[in-house]
Amino acid sequence: MKAGSRRALVVEDDAASRDALSALLAVDGFEVRTAATLAAARAAVDEDDALDVVFLDLGLPDGDGMSLVGRFASLPSRCAVVMLTGERRVERVVEAMRAGASDFLTKPLKPALLAATLARVAERLADRDEARRLRSELIGRGVFQGLIGRSPQMRRLYEQIERVAPSALPVSVHGESGSGKELVARAIHDLSRRRRGPFVALNCGAIPRQLAESELFGHVRGAFTGAQRDHAGAFERASQGTLFLDEIAELPLDLQVVLLRVLEAGVVRRVGGPREVAVDVRIIAASHQDLAAAVAAGRFREDLYFRLHVLPLEVPALRDRPSDLPLLVEHFLAEAAAAAGTEAAPTLSEAARAAVLGHRWPGNVRELKNAIARGCVLRSGDRVEPEDLGMPSVAPDGGGAAGGPREDGVVVPFGATLADAERLIVTAQLDRHGWRRGETAEALGVSAKTLYNKCRAWDLQPPDEG
Incomplete structure (x- = not known):
């Protein structure tokens, strides 16, 4: 198992066992640190908690290694914790597993069992890294643990959740x-x-x-x-x-x-x-x-x-993150298709999309989800219309759901297409931020490259360059 830049901590008071295990981990590509006491282990993780695996002896000179299992298991790196013990009592193993240990080895260490344990650690770390990759990919698409959105507000919330969870x-x-x-x-x-x-x-x-x-x-x-x-x-x-x-x-x-x-x-x-x-x-x-x-x-x-x-x-609130509306609509339309057992998700008419973009959504995501579900059930044709959604009446003069001012001050006119509505919102944000594309992209919850491509496609230029 070539681990590249993997990092390991070996907490073991017996010098011979500590050195032997450290040598094997080093051969396997790990950067290894060691500690002989609970105090030294605490100091090591206080200094640097970016660990991939910890081998932790239960019997240490200054206390029971069990007291550190929970701390290691809850590190942000979600490292593997392997218990080392000379005891053979099943209840101690169960206690360690409940506390967060992922594996255990009995001493004296046997090469075959150690090799098997390292293989399991490698598999666990590969699964962890794949989960991280998928999570990063999902966040990029606006999905995080069941939450939907890629606006700056939601990205900050995702970061806060990850910080408080451990x-x-x-x-x-x-x-x-x-x-x-x-x-x-x-x-x-x-x-x-x-x-x-x-x-x-x-x-x-x-x-x-x-x-x-x-x-x-x-x-x-x-x-x-x-x-x-x-x-x-x-x-x-x-x-x-x-x-x-x-x-x-x-x-x-x-x-x-x-x-x-x-x-x-x-x-x-x-x-x-x-x-x-x-x-x-x-x-x-x-x-x-x-x-x-x-x-x-x-x-x-x-x-x-x-x-x-x-x-x-x-x-x-949903009205404070309007750039997430198209993503949420797409998600709830797909949910409706799954609930109905159909492969193709229903679509909103341009009028319905304009109504959705212009509505304030006082009931937030729950109101939007219920409106989309209702529209998918009540639609009479291939597309969902505003009346299917139960939206407030739309006035041709620009009043009502699709013609009123949004929370961000943008007026989406009646009958506007989704592309037109998107262009209006982007242009308004560019004006608000003095055409500073970095700030505008952050406010819209998109990358600077995405904003650049949209401006080029729509031929949007600052007023003094038009």
Whole structure:
């Protein structure tokens, strides 16, 4: 296995084993660093965490190597972690695997087993690199973990998601209804080291008040009228994974107190239950409301706010990223085709496309998705028309959905083709940015080369060069 510039860290206190393993890795093309203690291993990763594989001894002079498994497994590089142990207890191996280890070797090391392990590491790293390549390609096409868009706002959001995902700290997601807050939460979970655990979503605003405590923390049989069997709450169901609490601001104040206690103690007590149950959950809370304003108004506890508002993320409204509309429309049309079992996706008429481009979309991506789904079902011909989408009426004089001013100030006239609408938007952005193509390309969410090609195709020139 020629690993090129692969980087390895060997954490082993036995000098002979450490040197032998390091030599084999070097022959295999790895750049190898070594550490003989937990402290040295921590220092090594603090200095440089760009690792591809870590060989970690469980029995070290200053502590149990198990304490570092989680940290190594959650590094941004998503390195492989191979445990080295002289123990043969199955429970220790299981514990290491649950903590994030990808493989293990028993000591003394046997050449054949080591070779097989290195082959598995090579396969894992190849899979990781392929996943990175595909992710980069998808982001270039505007797709990231189920989120759609390649505007600057969405690219920043993707970067923030990748930064917060490896952490165990709570995340607070703010965004308007329908903007995709749950998709953001799922993306964080899927990119975290908890991705093998459950993802449980609970809408705090949709639970009747009398059932909220039971839904969150569970109940035992007979705890109240109708409680005919034991019920595990959202916290227990999400243990070892992620709990997404949507519309957290809707939670009653008395339950906010209980929630804060659970977050601080890491235990829940079912309604009517005699004992506490330990839970290991990462919290992602979301709201369309401004939680700081809710605190000021006395509707949300300040201590709970500070407990949850550790890693804040903002999901942009659809009207603030108009360049993503064509991509979203294409995606939802393809979804409609898949749902109908047809190979060819429906298409929008030019009038429908102009209506979509001109609409403000107060319900955000959810409203757009529902409109496209409705249009694909109700269309009478080959193409979806504005009335199929349930769009506001279109006035020939330029008013209504397709003729009103967009959020960015561009007026898309009635009957404009998609190409005409695109040219109007690009020209307006060029004017806004003083024809500085780099800034304009960033604002539109396209590459400078793409913008250059469009300007050349449309013969667009600065006013003083026309």
